[in-house]
Amino acid sequence: MPNANNDIPAPQSARTPHSTNALSHVQRRAVSELLRVSPVADDLARRFQEAGFTLALVGGSVRDALLGRLGNDLDFTTDARPEDVLRIVRPWADAVWEVGIAFGTVGCKKSSFDIEVTTYRSEAYDRTSRKPEVSYGDSIEADLVRRDFTVNAMAVLLPQKEFVDPHDGLEDLAARVLRTPGTPEESFSDDPLRMMRAARFAAQLDFQVAPEVIAAMKAMSERIEIVSAERVRDELNKLIMAAHPLKGLRLLVETGLADQVLPELPALRLERDEHHRHKDVYEHTLTVLDQAVGLEEDGPDLVLRLAALLHDIGKPKTRRFENDGRVSFHHHEVVGAKMTKKRMTALKYSNDLVKDVSRLVELHLRFHGYGMGEWTDSAVRRYVRDAGPQLERLHKLTRSDCTTRNKRKANALSRAYDGLEERIARLQEQEELDAIRPDLDGNDIMKILGIAPGPQVGKAYQHLLEMRLEHGPMERDAAVAALKEWWAGQD
Template structure:
């Protein structure tokens, strides 16, 4: 593969370029059987095919997966004719935008016709206009590191915008001016933050300037597209980097205004912890506790757990600052924001519940909770208990090592008590000793509100005293029922 143009004033070393190219050759050899086979079919039909964009970038970084992106001069209907007899499966969900998807062996493949313009600058909807050359297609791509291609099957490297050099320098630039790029598709401003977080790249100063000046353009982008981009950023390896960029450029005010609002002013009389910096640290600490890969529910809860603080801040007479009930206010704000961003009902419910419960542990203190209080903690967390453990542990960002160690020991103690109780009584599926049918049989009543009240009473007894045994439970139910009759 030939080198990129070396006329840039900030040249990466020859060694950096050759390493990147060696990695790319190795990666491309791995996918060659499928890629070359497909390219020959396009060639036989009179069309060209090139590996493009993120696939080339990831090949150069040595991290090419099994998702392959191609570009071609063939129109979508011609692409379908070529891939249908060859692929194991074909899908047309993106065909209105010039993209045909298919699967071959272990590879998920997208083939997109050259584009010239991607967006009507006043509309939320992409407006597709096909181009006639790969160079025309590459200039309208979001960033130079995504504007490289490899023509197949000849393996000719195409890099008209010095993307290889920017890749070596770990910097994000746009092929044309950032203003033109972001006018074509304002979501690219969020993508800059996402790639900074995913790849740990710096964003070029002129790109940051354009993002800051054009933040209001995000208003024409649909909530679903913004949500999907935000998810990719939050699930990345370095979300702090991307989130900080969104806040610094003003984009966060349009997407997640609760985050910059955490930058509470401090003065010499009312000093308190920087809630914004604390939040980003909690997010990073929560990530460190993940055991089965990135967890969007946990990460969103960490990011939003304190968003109720600005609305509940009070300056007390003794000079302290308080945020009473910020977890309750924050849970309502979380529900409203995630709903507006079109998250699923289940995601909204789970994240809001974690925000609501994140302070509950601090009532545990030095371990004076009764067994019934521990049972309630488990019952209220339900299937979110493991995430609540992680969120609560992450929420300690104090530099006071003695205080941090004391909190950690206290939570260790709570987890041990939960484990012991679970062994004794299968705590995570707490139910009263009598079910609804037994209650109706014992009391001789039919379904109705009285059964629900009786069931709730027996559940409270179960939480307070643990398992009672059948005879004791029957006696307790009858005693309660007699008191109801007397009332």
Template sequence: MPNANNDFLAPQSERTSQPTSALSQVQRRAVGELLRVSPVADDLARRFQEAGFTLALVGGSVRDALLGRLGNDLDFTTDARPEDVLRIVRPWADAVWEVGIAFGTVGCKKDSFDIEVTTYRSEAYDRSSRKPEVSYGDSIEQDLVRRDFTVNAMAVALPQKEFIDPHNGLEDLAARVLRTPGTPEESFSDDPLRMMRAARFAAQLDFEVAEDVVSAMKAMAERIDIVSAERVRDELNKLLLGAHPRKGLRLLVDTGIADRVLPELPALRLESDEHHRHKDVYEHSLTVLEQAIDLEEDGPDLVLRLAALLHDIGKPKTRRFESDGRVSFHHHEVVGAKMTKKRMTALKYSNDMIKDVSLLVELHLRFHGYGTGEWTDSAVRRYVRDAGPQLRRLHKLTRSDCTTRNKRKANALSRAYDGLEERIARLQEQEELDSIRPDLDGNDIMQILGVAPGPAVGKAYKYLLELRLENGPMERDQAVAALQEWWATQS
């Protein structure tokens, strides 16, 4: 970035509550990050300037630059209306999309950068509507005051590199605290989803949330009901995929917002788990989530994280106080799988994700029947068959579900699961467990039995599959004989 230096990132206000070294550190990071994107950003800014408009890098892009984590997604704001933005970017960009144009946003791609240019705007919710009302603004100050948090209400005007920070976002960034540009009540009234964003940013950035913001979230929790399920789901996903999801989830529960968007989670707080090793199942579930994250291999895994968070939500409905003083939760995994499906459906998750997460919740206790390794090969085959493509995630979820403080017991469980995984690996090598099928296919069955396609073929296939699971692979003549013997009993 030509002529870039630390001075251009000095906050406009002289007031500062942070040591100079803390501010200068984030300033130096910002310069380095902005240098990297300067050629594309400056080129685009000059085009807007030549057309008589202004352009500024804004919001999360400035925040992430200051944190030293700016990616290739760049957000800009401008006084140009969407039709003018289209006219400017179309000859310049590699691709342009208009999916957000109703909200004043034009998207485009240039080289390796994904860019969004949004017209200065303000938006608010009508109490009877699930969609924000959008109106365009005339100044960047007007645009910044409507943003969710001060750390997202900073901008760098281009190409002159003027740092704009009317709400002291730089100070809050250095202090790692989330505040709103105006009052929290005004901000959350404009867009109630910002209450969930507070929890999401706490999880993503490990920031603290200002007390007045938390108080407003508690007082206005019911306002989240007006937000569409899709927007709530997307914020929940971003929270769960953050580096510190426990922090964000706690905030949702403590403010009462979780009671309205994920009530199964706070319902766990009063339910002691059957091991009596944790304060409650709520704390246990958050610990399982963190332990599952530690086992991830290829980056954040939303399916695994959802399954870890929800795996015990069936316990409140199945809790029983036994005559010997114990507390039981019989079949909570089955009940929990049904509850998971219902909640995820309400939040508009895809059918595939609902199926995968529900299956993991349903199977998360299956291993505990393994004991000291007395499972037959048939039981191991069924374990693999039932898990299907989710077997690797089931391994991680099951291991994560051990939160006992008893090291001897924890080590014994770990060794037992090591043994199960070794047995699975041996059987997979011998029998191709990942694609368990009967030794005869549908065409073989029809030819051998002399029947046409119909229910009888399906019943025969199912019988042969059970034989395959029980006995392992069979020679063809053995399979034919078994099929004919079974068919004789059917007639």
């Protein structure tokens, strides 16, 4: 992406009338993006040049510049070794960190830009290791060939702004296709996580994955087992949080990768027969996720998306064929919550995230007891209490779970939930439902009953909480009387 007055030359094989227009469009966007970051990038490049080294913008930064979506995270590659990189950037950067230095990466911050500089390298797994073996290289061409996909194997040498694209990444970018610089088998042997990255980039960029890449993913899916749970989890999160998560998830299932990292998802493809009919649980789940994404208000919500993806995973274990031809899934929400906790724990999610997602899975059917609005205020209070801080997400998950094509039924469910939300809002305004607690606290209980701290205080507190949920707020005198009446009946 030469300079402001020159476009990137298109590869000869890409110069058809259609792709030429596409390439010239991305070239113009790239020039605009690079002009924005040029002062910082060029300044850093001159410092490397003066020290006798080369520097290039590389990988996702070049790809995103071509797509017109380059942010303030910039990736560079260099022939300088990490200790030389530190010597160059320390006097220049606002802050420097060495978290990735064992893998040849030095991070730093300059103005509003977060920068990573990585030494030319190659890395490969052996057949049993979970960690890459790092060795440094001396050419940018050798560095680019070890990258995951051709669209991430482009570079811009700085400060001269010479475009380097030995694997026709620009052509693949214009065609919106994911290919590997070498053979996919070699690439996935180097790092099996790249198979999941293919699905993730398909979800993020809405690209197609080349047939030979999909074939290699199917053949090598079991090799993902050597990758650490933390790396798998992080890649899965990026996929789920992407703009097109269904595209990535379908690819994981199609290639068999989901069988290894999230087997509960392909397990939803339950066999169906002409005698016992039920909706396609797998397709229903993807639709629920898609509808949940559509209800997000402040950007991607990992808790909501995970809950939507996992809400029905208890169905395969609870499926029963009834005598009348119906199929039941009794208590699948309870079973599903336990399965969610087990799977998320195995993937090393935080305890808080496991708790929140499992709770939503457990509660996702609760609304269906609301029927046509016959819940008492007590039932509404308990619904709010049980949802706790996940109430808004539970609203969205419950609405997303309606995938019926029957418009009359869908409208009835929507109106019923509208009514429930209105009742919750009224009660919240009257009673501060978000912080339901008894009308007397522990100190009040001990003083009124003349008892010391102990189990009886907890029992009295729980009794008053149940009364609060059942009847709403009580005046203090009434609460005291109720407490004494309860106490008199205790052994």
